[in-house]
Amino acid sequence: MGILQETLSRRSFDNDVFGHFGAAAGYAMAAQRGMHTFGTGPETWKHIAVGQRKWANLNPEATMYEKKLSFEDYLNSDWVVEPFRRFDCCLISDGGRALVVTTAERARDLKHPPVYIMGLGQHNPSSEIAQCTYMDGPTGAKLAGEQAFSMAGVTPDDIDACQIYDCFTYTVEITLQEYGFFQPGEGEDWFKDGTIEPGGRMPVNTSGGQLSEVYFMGLTPFSEAVMQLMGRCGNRQLGPQTNTKEPQIILCSDNGGILQSHSCCILGRA
């Protein structure tokens, strides 16, 4: 066995010795710390799971298109790893998606209306979740968001919708919190009354996201942001038909490891 193979086959941590397995448990650990320090929990996360499901119910491509989800369904679902229930967790999907990136000059002559990258930011704060002291913030989203907003020359008030990487409900909350849409602990108030749903004032994950449409990693939020700005989203299209604002600027995020790496991208129409 070569050195590389030997290194890759070796476990780098002993988490399984203590019965600790998988990404859901890692994010659940982060979410528990958030429950302790800023008082989040299932009463906040149920609005994310149910709100995104309502978008999926408008999207025939979504895995959960025909399945409604109520607060009761959410709260009655089995623990995956406490504090996460089944509906706090994303789907598992096979498939793929792609975006074509080119220069603004070339895009002008193409058949479809282009979408422009207004701002980008990235921050990768740590290598191992167990060692980190930012499970409840500031995560990589803080600095990545500041960079992207600064480059785009906009603030959260200018954003018409968000497509947030949503491996778990808590990831959506902590990401929007770090971007400054609400203060720590104000998530429950911000999400309630349908804020992120069809007809809401800040639509989030309008395809259903990874929780309810399909898990294509960062391409789920990014492709939805682009499609919405191009006006190609059918029954779930932002604008008059979903009683939401016609979008000019959409923010999207991607996130890797267990809150270890983060990208923010702000996209806009011409």
Added chain:
Amino acid sequence: MAYEKPLPEPDGDRKPFWDGCKEHKLSFQKCKECDHVRWPPSITCPKCYSQQTEWIQAGGHGKVYSYVVYHQAFHPAFKDDLPYVVAVVELEEGPHILTNIVGCSHDKVKCDMPVEVTWEDVTEECSLPKFQPVNS
């Protein structure tokens, strides 16, 4: 009955830690330049990049930084333990260590709860550092 759960696989960096565990000692690297106590082990200090290192023994006291409760077994050998708690404990010396909280009901565990090490001798060659509430 044979022990069926995964066992640590100590490599060159981590061997002194697991060797210490056999003697019920929690051993960590301490940077000789900046005094940072680190985990996991590494050849350089993640704070100041010095390679001057000594091993120290931690007292085994700390508090729960965060935790989760397993109600489903993702490995068959853990089925009889359900529900069980996996936690990150912040030791007084600084390092965070992944472990189990034992000696109390899973619904009594809280973040920032003071805990102390308790040793589980799982095989002749391996002892695992687990933590229990202080005064339990």
